[in-house]
Amino acid sequence: MYKTAGVTFESRQQILEDIYNKSGPFIRAWLEKTTYDSEPAIKVLEQSSGLQIGWIAKVDVPELYDKPCQEIFGEIGNFEGRWYCKLKSPILWRNPTARFQDSK
Numbered sequence: 001m002y003k004t005a006g007v008t009f010e011s012r013q014q015i016l017e018d019i020y021n022k023s024g025p026f027i028r029a030w031l032e033k034t035t036y037d038s039e040p041a042i043k044v045l046e047q048s049s050g051l052q053i054g055w056i057a058k059v060d061v062p063e064l065y066d067k068p069c070q071e072i073f074g075e076i077g078n079f080e081g082r083w084y085c086k087l088k089s090p091i092l093w094r095n096p097t098a099r100f101q102d103s104k
Contacts, residue, residue, distance in 0.1 A: 001086050001087065001088045002056055002057065002060045002064070002072075002086070002087040002088065003057040003060070003086065003087075004044050004053060004054035004055065004056070004057070004074070004084070004085040004086070004087055005054055005055045005056070005057040005058065006054040006055045007053060007054045007082075007083060007084060007085060008082065012052070012053055012054060012083075013082070013083050015046070015049075015051050015053055016053055016076050016083035016084075016085060017078075017083055019046055019049070019053075019076060020076045020077075020078075020083070023048070025075050025076050025077060026073070026074070026075055026076075027046055027047070027073070027074045027075070027076060027085070028047040028048075028071060028072070028073055028074075029044050029045060029046055029047055029053065029071070029072050029073075029074055029085075029087065030044075030045040030047055030050075030070065030071060030072075031043070031044060031045075031056065031064070031070060031071070031072055032045060033065065036055070039058075039061075040061055040062075040065045041055060041056075041058075041061060042055060042056035042061055042064060042065065043055060044056060044072075044074075044085070044087065047071070053085055054085060056087070072087045072088070073087070073088055074086060074087040074088065075088075
C-alpha cells in the first residue's frame with residue numbers, strides 16, 4: 001500500500017471529497033512520472049477527471065519509478081476531518097504524451 005502525499009495542498013481536500021461523494025471510496029488513478037525540485041517524483045491523477053489528487057510519497061518513489069506501472073487502485077477516506085487516499089495494486093505506466101487538466 002502506498003501513501004498519497006500532498007492531499008492537503010491547493011484544492012485537493014475538496015477534490016477528494018467531491019470524488020468520494022460522486023463515486024464512493026474506491027478509485028482508479030493514473031501515475032505520471034515527473035520531477036520535483038530536480039528529483040524523480042510521481043503525480044497521482046484521478047482517472048475520470050484527470051485532476052491531481054497528490055503525489056506518491058517520496059519514500060515510495062524509488063520502488064515505483066522504474067516499474068512498468070501506470071494505473072493504480074485506491075481508497076479515499078476521511079479521518080478526523082481530513083481526506084486521505086491510500087493506493088495499492090499498480091498496473092502499467094501511462095503514456096507520457098497524454099494530457100490531463102491539472103488541479104491548479
